Amino acid sequence: MSAMFVTMALLLAGGAKLPAVYDFEDGAVGKLPPGWIAAKGGKGDGSVWQIAEDKTAPKGPKVLAQTAAGPSSLFNLCVADKSSYTDLDLTVSFKAIAGKKDQGGGPMWRYQDADNYYIVRMNPLENNFRLYKLVAGKRLQLATAEDVILADGKWHTIRVVHKGERIQCFLNAKMHFDMKDDTLKTAGKIGVWTKADAQTYFDNIVIRMVDGR
Numbered sequence: 001m002s003a004m005f006v007t008m009a010l011l012l013a014g015g016a017k018l019p020a021v022y023d024f025e026d027g028a029v030g031k032l033p034p035g036w037i038a039a040k041g042g043k044g045d046g047s048v049w050q051i052a053e054d055k056t057a058p059k060g061p062k063v064l065a066q067t068a069a070g071p072s073s074l075f076n077l078c079v080a081d082k083s084s085y086t087d088l089d090l091t092v093s094f095k096a097i098a099g100k101k102d103q104g105g106g107p108m109w110r111y112q113d114a115d116n117y118y119i120v121r122m123n124p125l126e127n128n129f130r131l132y133k134l135v136a137g138k139r140l141q142l143a144t145a146e147d148v149i150l151a152d153g154k155w156h157t158i159r160v161v162h163k164g165e166r167i168q169c170f171l172n173a174k175m176h177f178d179m180k181d182d183t184l185k186t187a188g189k190i191g192v193w194t195k196a197d198a199q200t201y202f203d204n205i206v207i208r209m210v211d212g213r
Ligand SMILES: [Ca+2]
Pocket: 023, 024, 025, 057, 058, 059, 060, 061, 062, 063, 203, 204
């Protein structure tokens, strides 16, 4: 094995320096954060992401906000374009702001493209917390927790720990899912997700190695 190959493999396996923290404080209000891109799944107009301000945000007042009221057929995606992780321990704080058809959202990971990724999201309108995979554009539910009641207008935290095939998902530090799925095995980007007209703030995305480093 050549030294160059080893270096490449380490870079691909290791990704960026950890922990990685996205607090959106270095961006401009009304613009996408540096290094982030908006994307869409499904059909329709929407997926408008920009930095907004909220003095109650958990890590500085700037947050990443989905601000459009899209149709039910639309997934609103915002992706850290240079990120690359396989196994990870990711937390993100979110606050549901508005949405008549849908509310809330959550993190995506092992994101290959707008049709292939994992997503766990909280929907305060339906009072459920759900883990899905998107495979070739089709959304498949892996797990659900029903009758999950969150306080309105507050920040809440989702955490996902994914190692190999094992996926654990937490909401406000309570573990709801501990399961296995082997569909998406390779490194992918991380991002945040809402559906339809769910207007949601996200802040303080922290990515650690699974062993806590
Ligand atoms: Ca912030």
